[in-house]
Amino acid sequence: MIEVRGLAHRYGSAPALQVAQWRVAQGERWAVIGPSGSGKSTLLHVLAGLVRPSEGEVEVSGQSLGKLAGATLDRWRGATVGIVLQALHLVRHLSVRDNLRLAQYLAHLPQDDTRIHDTLASLGVADKAGRRPPELSQGERQRVAIARAVVNRPKLLLADEPTANLDDAAAALAVDLLAEQAARHGATLVVATHDARVKTKLRDRLELA
Amino acid sequence: MNLASLSASYLRARPLHTALSLMLLALGVATIVVLLLVVGQLEERMNRDARGIDLVVGAKGSPMQLILSGIYHLDAPTGNVPLAAAQTLTKNRFVKKAIPLALGDSWKSYRIVGAGHDYPSHYGAVMAGGRLWEKPMEAVLGAEVAARTGVKVGDKFVGAHGIGGEGDEHKEAPYTVVGVLAYTGSVLDRLVLTGIESVWQVHEVHQGPQDEADRKGMEADREVTVVLLQYASPLAAATLPRQINSKSELQAASPAVETARLFRIIGVGAEALRAFAIILMIAAGLSVFIALYTALEERRYDLAVMRTLGASPRRLFGLLLLEGLGLALLGALIGVALGHLFASLLGAWLESEQQYAVSGLAWREEELWLAGAALAVGFLAALLPAWRAYRTDVSGTLAHG
Helix, strand or coil: CEEEEEEEEEECCEEEEEEEEEEECCCCEEEEECCCCCCHHHHHHHHCCCCCCCEEEEEECCEEHHHCCHHHHHHHHHHHEEEECCCCCCCCCCCHHHHHHHHHHHCCCCCCHHHHHHHHHHCCCHHHCCCCHHHCCHHHHHHHHHHHHHCCCCCEEEEECCCCCCCHHHHHHHHHHHHHHHHHCCCEEEEEECCHHHHCCCCEEEECC | CCHHHHHHHHHHHCHHHHHHHHHHHHHHHHHHHHHHHHHHHHHHHHHHHHCCCCEEEECCCCHHHHHHHHCCCCCCCCCCEEHHHHHHHHCCCCEEEEEEEEEEEEECCEEEEEECCHHHHHCCCCEEEECCCCCCCEEEECHHHHHHHCCCCCCEECCEECCCCCCCECCCCCEEEEEEECCCCCHHHHEEEEEHHHHHHHHHHCCCCCCHHHHHHHHHCCEECEEEEEECCCCHHHHHHHHHHCCCCCEEECHHHHHHHHHHHHHHHHHHHHHHHHHHHHHHHHHHHHHHHHHHHHHHHHHHHHHHCCCCHHHHHHHHHHHHHHHHHHHHHHHHHHHHHHHHHHHHHHHHCCCCCCCCCCCCCHHHHHHHHHHHHHHHHHHHHHHHHHCCCHHHHHHCC
């Protein structure tokens, strides 16, 4: 599913990320761990095709990312990758439903309210579809952010520090929800974290130095 | 969800900025629309009123006053000229058509014009009811006069001396309405027409008892106020005015020259207003620019997230551009609507003042250009913000948030 060879990325002359070899099979659940500054977020951005690495080859779901560019890469990302960000970044003035519609629209997929409802229902927030993010609790917002990431049934689900600022119970629940949703859609899950509570829940680990 | 509804949602999310931009743009557009309508319609009407009249001859005075009183019936006449002098003009070989008018009285501040039947026929007037005057003291009302006074064929009225409506009434010489003209869109609509003899009679009656000798004397002293002339050939323009102006008691004024002079004077005010409107539109453009540009800071995460959801940079560019264009289009529509509303209000007020009516229902081709200009303002204002959105550094933005 993911195949990384000789990956290195530098911002200017400072090395930001190095991964000699990494293979991930479809459906696996990985934790990418390491101290801050070790390039966890950068690796996720590389996998999503948001950052073009300085060196190395990256293949995701059979697609060599080096061969994609511009709008084709953007379209591929929209259809293949779901991303949950630490700060969630839902669009504040759009309803929950419209946040998910936005994901479908921007990925050039049909806008399907049944799919949106099912996705929200699987995360227990179907009744919040008409609300705007500021009206929701932190936990509900996180569920909506996960729903937005999986509504297009991505093959790869990425989460960047999803448990930062959460208490133990909420952190455990967040990781469970991500794993559950990944399993539901047959997606591969990669979570970047420095949180020990996450590491114990995910079987496979990639350690960055 | 599409780019248009998404950009609209961002405009709605910042109602104050959006309203300010819309207001500035709409006011600028509305000001120009009012100018276009008023100046355009005024010019049209003045040209229509002066059509076929190459020269106005009357008493010495200001040539513009002669035009304003003789053609447009807006100003006081410069005075009267002897009928005999006017009659010699009709025989001049350079003159194709001469229409003598006797002015000076009014009814309810509508001017009473003593004229021949050639005067209404010059404007192509047709009767809406009744007939033209045949005998002295028979009057025909312009369409607007009839509509606003409610006076009908068969009614009688008394004219007053002077044109302000405050002069002495000629009670002993009432007019009988024998006809009403159909609407012509010309100055005729606001006039009361009668035979030229009626005007003489009204003033002669004034002078009390008279014998045959007096009457003869008065006939010799008969005067007209202006004569409207049409040239027989273009050659006349070179010679006739000079020929007339050299006679001590007559003055000739060219409507083309005087209205051009008038529009130059009005034009200064119109230009100032136009400049003001353009400043408003530039301010609107700046407002759109500032609204979009400052919003970029708080929107950079939204933009970055949209990229993670599969949006291409081009789509983000389009999103911002659509916001600018959407604002401009809405502002232009509101502005055009406001402009026509203002023009209608102005028209209603002017009509109640018995001035040139302005219609808010007429459209001008320039308004399309104006809408185009507004869109260009929106486009230019959104260009730089759109470019910044295009260049959003997704990874860098998300790494810091």
